[in-house]
Every structure is written in C-alpha cells, then in structure tokens.
Amino acid sequence: MRAETHLEEALKRVVAEKGWQWPEKAVIEPPKDRKFGDMSANVAMLLAGQARKNPRELAQELAEAVEAGDPDIVRAEVAGPGFLNVHYSLDFWKKTIRLIEEQAERFGFSDMGKGRKVQVEYVSANPTGPLHIGHGRGAALGDSLARILRSTGHDVETEYYVNDAGRQMKILGNSIWVRLLQDQGRDIPDPDDFYKGEYIKDLSREVLELHPGILDMAESEAVDICRQYGMGKILEGIKTDLEQFGVEHQVWFSEKSLVQNGKVEETFESLKKAGLAYDKDGALWFRSTDFGDDKDRVLRKSSGDITYFASDIAYHHDKFKRGFDLVVDIWGADHHGYVPRMQAACEALGRKGGLQVILVQLVNLLRGGEQVAMSTRGGQFETLKDVVDEVGPDAARFIFLSRKSDSKLDFDLELVKQRTMDNPVYYVQYAHARICSLMHKAGEEGFKLERSAPELLEMLDTEEDRELLMALDRFPDSVEASARTLSPHLISFYLQELASKLHKYYTTHHVLSAEPLRCKARMILLGCVARVVGNGLSLLGVDAPERM
C-alpha cells in the first residue's frame, strides 16, 4: 500500500476512535525536507478547534496512537505548529517491489476513472496547410493525456475534428486555383485571403497533372476540384506527420457531415424550443448572455450561411449524444475568447461541466537563441515534420510535456538536439538505458534476475536503497495527480526526479561487484526502477531505449 494511503487510513482510524470528524482539508504528503520524516500530516492543526486542544498536544496524542497501533510506523513525532511526522520502516517501503513485480506494466495504473467515458479532441487543425510546431504541442499533450486517462480507468476515445465545410476551405481551393493560373502565365494578383505557402504551388501542379482539362472548366467547378484535391492531400500529409510523431486519432470527424446530416438544424430547433435562440436583423442568435457570455452570438448569418460557432455547438451536441461523460478539447490559446461561449452552449445543451477546455500556449521556435518566424498565411514557417525530422519524436514530445500547457514554451532546436541536461529527455532515458545495460552485462555473466524473496530484500539496507524505494512508491500518486489535473508535465517532473535518484545510486553503489546476494537484490530493485521509468515514459509516448 502507498504511504499516503496508509497513513491516511491509520489516522482516520484513530480520529474515529476519539469520536472526531475527519477534516476534509487534511493533507498527507511527503515533507519537502526529508529530515522531517517520510510522511507528514497536518490533521492536528485542522482538528484543534473541534477537539478543543492545542495543535501540538493533539498531534502528540495522534502520534502516540499511530505509533503504537501500527508495526509499519517506527516513529511518529510532532514538529512545528503541529505537524505529525511519521517514519516508516524500511520493510514497509520494500512492499512496493512486490507490487511492481505483480503489476508490471500496469504498475501506476488505477481505476480512479471508474470507467467514465472521456473524449479527448486535439490538433483539429484546419486542413489548409501542413502542421506546424504549435500543433505538435497540442498533439503531444492530447496523446499523452489520452494515455494517462486510460491508465487511470477512463474509457477514452481520441478525435480529430476536420473543418472541411467552411470558408477556409474555399480560400484553399481558390489559392490553389489562382496559383495554377499564375503558373500558366496569367497575370493575376494574389487575393487578400490567400495561402502563400510553397505547398500551394505543389498542389496546383498536381491538380493540373490529374485534370489536364481543368483550364477549360467553369471557374466554380475548377476551384471546387482544387479544393477537394488540396484538402484531401493536405489531410493525408497531416496524418502522416502525426503518425511520424507517434500520435494517432481513433476518430476523424467531419464538420461537413454534421451539416449534411441536418445536425446543425436539429440543434437550432432544440435551442429555439428552449427559448435560447431568436431571430434579429435577419440572423439567428444564440442567447449566450444567459450563461455569462458578454454578448449574444450569431448562429446563422443574414446571408443564410451558418457560423463556425453553430456547427461547433452541433458538434458538441453530437459528442454528448455519443455518451461521453467528459469532453476534453485542446485548443490553441488564441482561442481563449471562444471558451465562454462554448461553455455557455454546453450548458444550454444541459451538459454544464461536461466540457473541459485546455488551452495550450504558443510555442516559440528558436534556433541557437534566434527566433524562427512562423506564419501559416505568409508561408514561412517551421513545420512539425521538419522539427521532428531534426530532433526526433522523443525529444520533441518530452520538451512539449515538460511545461504546463498554459506557459509559453521556448523550443530551441539546438538545445533540444543537445544531449545535455538542458534536455531532460536524455537524462531520463539514460537512467533506463543504464539499468538495461547492467542487466545485459549481468546476463552475460550468467546472472538470472530473480523475483524478490525476503532473504534478498534483506540486503537492501542503505540510504540510497531507501531513497529509491520511496521514489517508486510515489509513482502512482504522480499518475493520479496528472490525470486529475490533466497535466502530463507532472509525470515528466516525476521521472526526472526518479532518474536523478537512480543516477546517484549508480554512482554510489557498484552493483555487479557486490557480493552475490546483494547484487541480486540490487538488480531486483533496479529492475523495478527501469519498469517505472518505462511505464512513465510510455504515458508520455516517449521511448525507453535499452542502450544509448
């Protein structure tokens, strides 16, 4: 059992015996400074009023009760304003080894999600050009989140929303068409809304090859062909890029299909019926102010076209009808103004709290400290593919997941390529590789990894053994915290800590030259560390190499 859970249960028993109410705000966690003990609890401070005692005395009372009643707790003492500090026996920490052996690749997993259906929608970039590095951050985050939620007992489905119905697609078709004509020597200026990227030229060339007669077609028909072809080709490219990045979406959902299936009209009807939509100035409006938005929003323009917002409401309506208890959308931070109205819409659909939006801040791409310009329209930008080709998917993903999503991220290609501590991915992977290399070497010397046995575990008796054991015990907590707060970076930080303890262990204790029993015991421990590093990295979608 994990230390936090263990201490919580022990304290709860004592508190119940005394007839007190367990305080909701109780925090039980490892203290920041190890000299305070292995685990620490603040319940005495919270209980003082209720019990009409001063916190120190109360903590003392709890300490004595908990120490006497539990063989795993070797010492409990009071410090500061009434903290209860608990020291666990080394044997207690060794139980984690058993747990890791039993659960293996499932160690760290839990059922906290209780099978709740969760959808994670991410990337969903308009198919108007290749993915750039900012999309990469969203991709890494969404993919990792899906893995983390799955591992904590959620029923997860991942999705990419394809905006194939709107204005951007028309602009794409037009851009390709205009480029095609320009290539034929026609003197046409670039329209205002125009994609200028090099890839547009390639597409127009390909269209002409496939449809030699396109120049004689009516313009609307020609533009339509350009749009169709361009979108298909770009989507294909996006899929390939994501695949190379190790990211996969289970469902690709088409905006167009919503419109064609009448889902948008359906949603309009149900909003009207609920009195949440009304006509004004020839347009149809959604009463989003009823739900805290600062103005009402247009659903159907006076031109008769529906807005992006309208199909997005229908889209989320559809998501909920598909039975998701929670929908997680990952958007670029430049869409943050859009969140209140989308939340309003979900509330109007009767699903308040059913949508959680994660905004991911910009990625600032640098090369050796120099800014690299990025703009989809202008055509000068670093694509995700270029970045992944240059630094590799592992390093890129790890960096993306090493910051909380609402911080801006500096991504320096030179630093990410470097194999230094500026680049923590190598540090963590190196920990794994070091252990694997030891295993390999031990294997060559005829050593066979055994399962733990009491006489072996007896040999784990140093401070570094203890440090590693305690760190292993924390892994499930860190996974749970990252699932609860939808924050993969917590796992990334945990792994760096664990790796640091491993490297220290490696430097301090020469494993293979120890006496046979001790050597075996250490290999078992390090095997557990490798397992946890591997499990953690897999939640981030990063490879755990056996050699480097």
Next chain:
RNA sequence: GCGCCAGUAGCUCAGUAGGAUAGAGCAUCGGCCUUCUAAGCCGACGGUCGGGGGUUCGAAUCCUCCCUGGCGCACCA
C-alpha cells in the same frame, strides 16, 4: 476600454484544493573515472515568489488595486 494567461535564483522552469527554513536543471566556482555508459555524481554560490493592501494560527498559492509581457474581444474559422 473589457477579458484570458503569464511574472518565482543571472537563464529555463516546478511548486498538485493555503502548511514547516520556497525547490530542480543550466550557467559560475571547487571536487569525483586503473572496475557496471562521466550523456553521470558530490559540494559551494545564488531569492524582498512583479509591487501595495487584505483574509488567518499560517499566503508563491485565496480576495482587491496597481505595474510589465503575450494573446483575444466578428453575421472569421
């Protein structure tokens, strides 16, 4: 003008529903390889947590007012 996010060591950042003396890495300085990967380890230096006020036993964390930076405020998507 309104709103969202950020401001923590020289730099890049952690800090999980308020908890103890605010933590890592990089950089700087000083140590550690005749043995398992030195892509490593140990030590030193480094801070009025942007600023002021408030809430309480206790604030980087919550409230409020300012300052700075980024982004958004469409019958665009």
